[in-house]
Amino acid sequence: MSHYEAPIREPLVLGDKSYHDITEDIAKPIEGTANKNWYIAFYISLAAMLWGFGCIFYTIGTGIGVWGLNKNIGWAWDITNFVWWVGIGHAGTLISAVLLLFRQKWRMAINRSAEAMTIFAVFQAGLFPIIHMGRPWNAYWVLPLPNQFGSLWVNFNSPLLWDVFAISTYLSVSLVFWWTGLLPDFAMIRDRAVKPFQKKIYALLSFGWSGRAKDWQRFEEVSLVLAGLATPLVLSVHTIVSMDFATSINPGWHSTIFPPYFVAGAIFSGFAMVQTLLGIMRKVTNLEDYITRIHVEYMNIVIIVTGGIVAVAYATEFFIAWYTGSPYENYTYLSVGAATGPYAWAFWSLIIFNIITPQLLWIKKFRRSFIITFIISIAINIGMWFERFDIIAIVLSKGHLPSTWWRFEPTFVDVGIFIGTIGFFFVLFLLYARTFPVIAQAEVKTILKSSGEFYKKRREQGIPTKPAIVIANDAGLNDKSNKE
């Protein structure tokens, strides 16, 4: 684990933390009580979630007709939300798996929450393919289950079926990977817990982590193996989601650049969502020392790169739509037709939020500003929602036969379900923030050079070189006994 970090690099943990400080900081939200803000946020999210569930039950009880869909536009907000949430779910695995393989230490402060976000986002995403069905009670028919209905089997040609496999694989691997990382941290909470019930729960969650060297060794190995397994998933999930569109024959969907472009878009939106969430969390849970400007900047760089890929893809789509000279391409979601047609507002929302706004991040000052990053991340979240909405609604609204051109308007149920999933997501995330160690403290501790850096600094300043703990104890700052 130990490796040399050039001293000219910006530190990833600020505030001259000791190992114990980290433990304290991470355990604080779990062991303490929630503040008023948390309760306000939680109840708002809960209300939104319940409203969304109400809308879902209404849909299932009455029929898909309560949505705004029609004979020509068979998908709109449902699949838009699905793809949006799946896309958001992309940053987590990228951060924890790919960055692990690339030995990017800055991931350590954010991977836990990013992965939590992934899992919660995939929960939301997974809802939509089920509830968008006309007969969701038969949703299990999309699984290749041995059955006695006759020789019925699923259709392996269908991209929707690939989705089923892709999403479920992604969810399970992400979950396992996340949990593995959580084991030493749960053990830490377990060891600190004073309430027997709490202790029991965390003991269960930590799977009997003992902190032996063998545990650590296996932990490292499993993490590496899982990272290796998860990395292709980063590419595969959104590739397959994009195939829902790319393998179809609708002009605007039938496009070979969809897989890479969707993957880039997913990472783009995933990082934006991480920025949004961590921007709030670092404030609320006092993690400013762990999620620092340099983290934000690194993530912004990823956003610039993936955003660039997305912008190039847009340009390509636009060019190709024009270059084909085919009248059927007049109204693909990136075309003159879309820019001037009835959905021009959606088209320009996409361009402004997704292409123009992120360009601000080229400026270092903005890139390192928490508040500007936060605003831009919100813009990207909106922009990416519009991307999917445009792909689905604009393309379907202008099908091959002009007689079938139609428009889509959402009903309160469409809106309600979307808001409900946002509420559900935040309910899960808020509960997570109160019960889970939100930063992989065991890992962060590995990049803390409390011994070396500390004494170096002291020597330079001509201060006696005592260990921090001792000084702190001497000063009476640490009343609790050292649990390290």
Place this chain on the structure above:
Amino acid sequence: MASNKKYWKSVEELKDSPIVETLSKNEFVEDISTESFLGDKETLENSSTTRRDFLKYVGFTTAAASLAACEGPVVKSIPYVVKPDDIIAGVADWYATSIADGFDFANVLVKTREGRPIQIMPNKEANGTTSARVQAAVLSLYDEQLRLKEPTKGGEAISWSDADKEIAAKLNELKEANKSVVLLSGTMASPSTDKIIAEFLVANPNAKHVIYDAVSEDAAADAFKAMYGKRALPNYKLQNAEAIVSFGADFLGDFHGGFEKNYVAGRKSETGKMSYHVQVESNMSLTGANSDKRVVAKPSDVVFALINLYNQITGASVSSNATPIDGEIKKLASVLKKAGSKGVVMTGINDVNAQLISLAINKALNSEILDPNTSLNIRQGNFKEVQALVSDMKSGKIGGLLTLNIDPSYSLPNASEFTEALNKVDLKVALSVENNETVNAMEYVLPASHFLESWGDTHFSEGNYGLVQPTIQPLFKTRQIQDTLLKLTGNSTSYYDYLKSFWSTNVLNGASWNKALHNGFFTKSSSTSTEQLADVSIADAASLLKKNTKASAMELNLYIKTGLGDGKQANNPWLQELPDPITRASWDNYLTMSLADAKVLGFSNPVKDNGAINGDFAKVSVNGKEVTVPVLIQPGQAKGSVGLAVGFGKTFGLKEEMQVGVNAYPLYTNANNIQYGVSIEKVSGTHKFACTQVQKTIAGRHDILKVASLKEVTSSADPKHSWNKPAFVSYDHQEVEAKSIDLWDEHNREVGHHFNLSIDLTSCTGCGACVVACHAENNVPVVGKNEVRIGRDMHWLRIDRYYSSEVETREEAKEMGLSGGDLYKVLETEAENPEVTFQPMMCQHCNHAPCETVCPVAATTHGRQGQNQMTYNRCVGTRYCANNCPYRVRRFNWFKYNNNDEFDFNMNNEYGKMVLNPDVVVRSRGVMEKCSMCIQMTQATILKAKKEGRAVKTDEFETACSSACTTGSLVFGDVNNKEDKVAALAEDKKAYHVLDYLQTKPNVVYQVKVKNTNEA
């Protein structure tokens, strides 16, 4: 003889052992301690039920009670006690009969299943044709809401015998008082009924018979009488025509019905003989939409143009006015002169003088097309007599009024006057199939049987007789009108016997009654030849016509819509939901207005965010009468004219959903379809239209819709490189036909049947009969106005209508220097006076179906016979198939459309459900459905052939739409049987596939629309 046998159960019993005696006295060997258990209070209290036991009991009883409550709904089916010989469960019986409801007249075949009529098809042997209305009439039979169920007197039930007695007595009183009695009926076109009425009139010398048609053809009948001495409508043999010039005669959409078959027969490009059809009109009619050339003029100009044409043709110079279309008229005159006896002029102007001029032009042309010998006996209504009746009623001269299945209280222009005048009539009797305003105002209401429950005969045109026979026992306590009249005349024979003897003496001439009944028609060569009798002064007619034509800034042209007609079937959800072929609006009537006028008057039709169209309201005032109607901008509407359909706005007794539109009959002053001096004022309010199509043009996508001129089609040029270009792709750097390359190995489709459907765009008039036939055959649900409005109609088969734009192709637009959004706009905006093309669109049954590959559960798959099949039971409803269908023909069950009060149409009541086709399942909520190519019909055909031990005959396969198609536009069959018509059509040089470039390889093949643009 008593038996001495003794039965025994044990040896002891046999031997009469005492133990048997003892045991028989003591059924329970051990005493059951119920008494001691329940009687002894102490023990009872001591025997404690533990908590666990208690919970067990509670659990068991709850479970048992809820299980008992979970009983599935029981639908009782009762077997026949004595099975009728001709009804075999699962086998359809067909009966030949005729419809003559006063507005629609046709020889039809009726399909019955298990004794229930479920479909009406044209009797093609009798040259029968069906419109959407005739097709839908089968549903009106089951109209539980409006059908009269028992005789009533003043709202109280009365027995038939009492009613007969009372009415007969009152008629007698009136006879003795010599107060006049009037039989007011619609056109019945029934010779036997005419005789019964004549007998009634003889028995009641004070009685009179007045015929009233809601939509009048008075002028044509009167003109024909003036010219040929007989009050009838002229018949046209359009199949022989070379030039047809119609002045506002909508002979395909309305007129007298039944012309479409002959019209199309005369427009076959493959024979090189195609009539040249010019329509001079102000409204965009179905006929105008089908014409080769449409000359647009406001109604007064159409009238003057007709006189001008007369002058041009005959060289006369009767008085007229100049019109903006005189140049066109000059051309038309030369066209007609060239066609000579093969030319014909028709007019729909409801003015006797205009009709006379039209007849005179035909006479001047020596037209063979107008055939006075086979004149039509339909639409016999006499509006003047009706008006006289109303004034007589008002002055109290009428003692008795018997209405025979008509509703003047709704459809008369002065309906309220009529209804008020009814109070002054002593004896008011309504004989009616359905309840309506008129029936409501009558004292005696005698429910009449629906035509599907009745006997009868018809005589639509000279020599062409038809029979009406019942296809079901009367559903309610009804009696035929004829039976009632016979009773009132004092004739005790049943109408059936009467009819039979009438036919054997007057019609059959010794031919077999059974055969005539089986065929449903009987043709008798008519010996009467109608010569022109009177020499009518056309100059006088013209000057009168000119005088009566009070040209004004805004003129109103009333018309009838394909769906509702005169409004008789306003409670029929199939017809309400049928989109108008021209505007594609359902559940509505509206003021059609030209774009130019709409701009001036400030009307618009914005498309809302949910895809639906809205409209503004206009207050239309004419002759002191006012109605407020929504405005729909109609391309091709003459500037200075507006159109409005009658037949809507009926409210009495109708379900709320059906009470749509505005009653335009009050504007139908003097039964004249053209009203001058109209003023239009925009009033506040927004109307919500339910249109099934919003985009009006093809937007430069010409491989969807191919139109060629007769010249091109008959030229020797290779169609593949000129007028019927298939898609080409670059393959190995060479341009090759797209169909020549394929990713997959083809299945061998030579074995067995391989179905194809050919759709000839030239023959398709857009009438919509196929749409209703599909409704009936496939149990397609009706969803109502609000759902249609937001794009959720369930029609498996729709007829797309495209208008031409000023600039038709991208190339042209680019040459004009347009690009981008401007280019699109030009291609997507319809021309002011566009050409119209209809394109029936249903599942194309692609051999490379995009829908099939994307279904995750394999609910839609390809059949061996070429059908793209939909397994409803397997469908989970992802709608991916619909999104991936380039033709957008898949329909999703957004809600449960049966047994649901939210959709209170025929699938929500016990009577309405009787029309359901038992061969086709009613789909549940959440599944996708679409055209199945009537697989239930093709399978039935195959099974029938198999049972009879033969191969399927040539052209034996049919689908509902192809059977309903009178013009032969839709041809269905097996391409593997080279004899089948469709096999040749699939290979025809005119054949093409829609969206050929996608290479979905559809089994539905279209034939290029041919227009005769050669000006003869």
